[in-house]
Amino acid sequence: MTEFPLIEVTDLRRTFDVSKPWLERTLARESRQLLKAVDGVSFHIRKGETFALVGESGSGKSTVARMVVGLLEPSGGEVRIAGVPMTGGSHAAERRRLRRRIQMIFQDPFASLDPRWRVGDIIGEPIRAFGVAENRRDVTARAGELLRLVGLDPADAQKFPHEFSGGQRQRIAIARALAADSDFIVCDEPTSALDVSVQAQILNLMRDLQDRLGLTYLFISHNLAVVRHMATTIGVMYLGRLVEVAPARQLFAAPRHPYTRMLLDAVPDLAMSGRPRTPVQGEIPSPISPPSGCTFHPRCGLANDRCRAEAPAPIDGVACHAVAEGRVPELRASA
Amino acid sequence: MSTPATKGIVEPAPAAAAPKARWRWRDSDILASFLSSKVTVLSAIVSVLLIGGSLLAPLVAPTNPFDPATVDLMDSLMPPRWVEGGDPRFLLGTDNQGRDLYSAILYGMRVSLIIGLAGVAIAAVLGIGLGLFAGWVGGRVDAFVMRVADVQLTFPAILIALLIDGVVHGIVGNAQRENTAFAVLILSIGLSFWVQYARTVRGSTMVEKNKDYVQAARLIGIPAPLILLKHVLPNVIGPVLVILTINIALAVITEATLSFLGVGLPPTQPSLGTLIRIGNDFLFSGEWWIVAFPGLTLAAFVLAVNLVGDWLRDALNPKLR
Numbered sequence: 001m002t003e004f005p006l007i008e009v010t011d012l013r014r015t016f017d018v019s020k021p022w023l024e025r026t027l028a029r030e031s032r033q034l035l036k037a038v039d040g041v042s043f044h045i046r047k048g049e050t051f052a053l054v055g056e057s058g059s060g061k062s063t064v065a066r067m068v069v070g071l072l073e074p075s076g077g078e079v080r081i082a083g084v085p086m087t088g089g090s091h092a093a094e095r096r097r098l099r100r101r102i103q104m105i106f107q108d109p110f111a112s113l114d115p116r117w118r119v120g121d122i123i124g125e126p127i128r129a130f131g132v133a134e135n136r137r138d139v140t141a142r143a144g145e146l147l148r149l150v151g152l153d154p155a156d157a158q159k160f161p162h163e164f165s166g167g168q169r170q171r172i173a174i175a176r177a178l179a180a181d182s183d184f185i186v187c188d189e190p191t192s193a194l195d196v197s198v199q200a201q202i203l204n205l206m207r208d209l210q211d212r213l214g215l216t217y218l219f220i221s222h223n224l225a226v227v228r229h230m231a232t233t234i235g236v237m238y239l240g241r242l243v244e245v246a247p248a249r250q251l252f253a254a255p256r257h258p259y260t261r262m263l264l265d266a267v268p269d270l271a272m273s274g275r276p277r278t279p280v281q282g283e284i285p286s287p288i289s290p291p292s293g294c295t296f297h298p299r300c301g302l303a304n305d306r307c308r309a310e311a312p313a314p315i316d317g318v319a320c321h322a323v324a325e326g327r328v329p330e331l332r333a334s335a
Numbered sequence: 336m337s338t339p340a341t342k343g344i345v346e347p348a349p350a351a352a353a354p355k356a357r358w359r360w361r362d363s364d365i366l367a368s369f370l371s372s373k374v375t376v377l378s379a380i381v382s383v384l385l386i387g388g389s390l391l392a393p394l395v396a397p398t399n400p401f402d403p404a405t406v407d408l409m410d411s412l413m414p415p416r417w418v419e420g421g422d423p424r425f426l427l428g429t430d431n432q433g434r435d436l437y438s439a440i441l442y443g444m445r446v447s448l449i450i451g452l453a454g455v456a457i458a459a460v461l462g463i464g465l466g467l468f469a470g471w472v473g474g475r476v477d478a479f480v481m482r483v484a485d486v487q488l489t490f491p492a493i494l495i496a497l498l499i500d501g502v503v504h505g506i507v508g509n510a511q512r513e514n515t516a517f518a519v520l521i522l523s524i525g526l527s528f529w530v531q532y533a534r535t536v537r538g539s540t541m542v543e544k545n546k547d548y549v550q551a552a553r554l555i556g557i558p559a560p561l562i563l564l565k566h567v568l569p570n571v572i573g574p575v576l577v578i579l580t581i582n583i584a585l586a587v588i589t590e591a592t593l594s595f596l597g598v599g600l601p602p603t604q605p606s607l608g609t610l611i612r613i614g615n616d617f618l619f620s621g622e623w624w625i626v627a628f629p630g631l632t633l634a635a636f637v638l639a640v641n642l643v644g645d646w647l648r649d650a651l652n653p654k655l656r
């Protein structure tokens with residue numbers, strides 16, 4: 001692991017226009033409605049590490065993932081991969097080369113594999129597209145190797161996706177992600193569509209591959225248990241903003257932001273320590289009309305007038321006035 | 336058979352055998368559903384007989400109704416063979432020009448089929464292309480294409496075909512009528528039937544383009560036309576095949592209607608519709624066979640193809656299995 005950050009995300013922003021069609025809007029005298037899905041997110045990932053983005057539904061984590069891989073144009077900010085900005089006019093040739101190093105594993109393995117294609121062709125597509133291997137024999141051989149790597153049989157290349165279970169399909173998706181020798185994989189909730197019993201297998205496979213191939217992951221999840229198993233560093237997202245970024249161990253041991261604490265308090269306690277669970281209070285507000293100031297203030301027990309008026313800037317990985325002012329009570333010892 | 340240590344190289348033998356086995360299974364599945372429906376089997380036999388007979392018309396038909404040398408006006412308006420006064424040479428009787436009706440039906444059916452198939456082919460290519468394009472690009476392009484489709488949908492297909500026919504004849508003149516009639520009919524059917532394909536394909540494309548397998552293809556930099564062709568099209572083509580079958584029957588009817596109305600094929604190149612029109616003139620003077628047999632053939636063909644199309648729709652829909 002080098003100190004050189006492979007991925008640098010700076011002040012990433014994305015707004016979606018969710019207004020009604022022009023005619024309807026004009027007739028109803030409504031203004032445009034913009035949804036700030038991602039609002040100034042910055043983080044960096046070092047080679048070989050796993051950066052996890054956690055947050056409730058609608059916090060913008062998938063949008064960040066799609067912007068990082070280039071499926072979605074950012075409205076503002078910048079994604080740099082190996083120092084090369086992925087947006088803007090210059091560096092087109094370098095960007096094409098870098099594209100090959102970035103792959104994505106999608107949430108739903110039933111939608112991410114073309115149902116009409118054989119598994120061998122699905123895995124072969126990036127191999128061909130990036131010219132890793134040209135002739136049919138080499139592509140087949142490479143696809144077979146990849147299937148073996150993810151724990152499937154090379155003969156499975158002749159089958160269609162519907163002949164596989166969810167976990168096996170996700171293995172195929174992983175094989176495809178690795179097909180062009182990519183070393184940065186964005187995983188958008190890769191296990192949330194799977195049975196609990198299969199989730200662990202897939203996560204172990206991903207960790208195993210990371211160790212063997214030196215992969216770097218951007219790992220999106222709403223499941224803190226999964227994140228604990230995978231992440232080096234964790235970023236907690238709330239309404240399009242990163243509220244806390246900390247090394248995984250530290251975040252679980254000593255969460256600082258009130259929102260992080262709330263999430264951790266809601267995690268089921270497998271040790272049966274008898275500590276009372278506090279369910280997550282309230283719901284994430286609409287990103288179309290977010291609360292003023294710190295967007296978390298309506299759900300935060302520590303909010304004061306400053307929180308309602310002024311958006312906090314991240315200080316030492318935490319964006320919270322209460323933390324900055326030392327108003328957050330000491331954490332109970334047991335955590 | 337294979338040792339696991341063979342360094343990731345797929346054995347050629349099982350690789351080649353696997354797809355065959357799979358397809359045999361799949362065929363038998365559809366075959367079983369096909370054989371279980373007697374109506375479908377019967378319709379398929381009727382369709383195949385009619386299509387086969389018409390395509391092989393020069394080999395099957397006793398005479399060539401297009402060749403003036405073989406027709407004799409003295410033989411005109413003969414009743415079918417089994418009716419009193421019938422001639423054993425003419426199974427289904429003759430029309431007003433002395434053409435053998437049986438041969439004329441086979442040849443006419445061939446003309447109708449070719450026009451129907453070609454027209455539907457144009458409609459399908461145009462409709463699928465526009466549907467894919469509109470569904471993929473979305474926004475204003477989509478709105479424009481779909482509004483054009485909506486407007487066209489408010490006119491009956493016959494009216495559009497009549498319009499195109501009139502415009503083309505206005506351009507090329509009536510003298511060229513016999514030479515252009517064929518192409519004009521095909522074009523009219525093609526341009527009036529594309530809307531259904533466009534709407535169906537556009538709807539499915541909008542669903543498919545947001546699926547992750549399309550995103551995955553975009554991610555590795557596959558250009559949009561290739562994604563549409565290799566990923567989206569195979570996934571939206573199912574319903575189109577059903578429309579295609581049923582539309583062939585509809586196109587044959589449209590051709591017959593246009594020819595019946597006199598804007599289709601001239602009497603020198605009789606299609607089923609032309610034959611029915613000719614027969615219509617003689618219906619009330621007792622020569623019923625000239626209109627009855629081409630009409631029955633048309634009805635049988637359209638019914639049979641529609642029933643096969645219905646079966647196909649159910650068989651290809653995994654939710655109904």
